[in-house]
Amino acid sequence: MAEFAIAELPVGRGILGLCPMPGIAGDYHGDFRRLLRWSPALVVSLTEPAEMATLGIDLGADLVHAPPDWAALPIPDFGVPTAAVTARWAGLEARVCAQLAAGKRVLFHCRGGCGRSGMIVLRLMLLHGEAPDPALARLRVVRPCAVETRAQLIWATR
Known part of the structure; x- marks a missing residue:
């Protein structure tokens, strides 16, 4: 698996980031440090609890002692x-949009x-x-694999 990297996109006055789950490639601590260096105001985990548990990590617990806020969805x-x-x-x-309006960074991972x-x-x-088509094209410039299924595309655009 490739090195942990954060793809970023300016949206509104802020920046949205997308990345794999820290530790998925085996270096949780290195990935966690890179995540913190990116300086997000908010980190949102889109994984189910069992996905992190299989790696023996708890990103939410680790972020309790770090500057960014954390949310699970x-x-x-x-x-x-x-x-x-x-x-x-x-x-x-609403919380994410407020961060973007304030010029902050918000990071999403699955x-x-x-x-x-x-x-x-x-x-x-x-x-x-x-607009949907140009937005998806712009997103895929920085993260070619973004939005993997038709159902995901429909949910995002409805």
């Missing part, structure tokens, strides 16, 4: 948010940093006035 791999998660997204969406992260970032790009 668990979505199944290759999936879209359930109705309950979509309801929770409304509050988190297992590979592609489907779930891409879906959420695309939705935020559209909320900030971008």
Whole structure:
């Protein structure tokens, strides 16, 4: 697997980042340090709890002692948010938009940093006035694997 990297996109006055789950390639501590150096105001984990547990990591617990805030919005791999998660997204969406309006960085991760992260970032790009096709093309310039399924594309653009 490739080195941990954060793809970034200017959106609004801030920057959205997408990355794989820290530690997925085996160097959790190095990935965690790179994540902190990127200086996000908020980190959002889109993985289900079992995905981190299989690696023996708890990013939320580790971020308790670090500067960025952390939120969990668990979505199944290759999936879209359930109705309950979509309801929770409304509050988190407002929080993310406030960070972007303040010129801050917000980082999203899922297992590979592609489907779930891409879906959420695309939705935020559209909320900030971008048209769907050009937004997806711009997103895929920095993260070619972004938005992996038709269902993810539909959820992001509805």
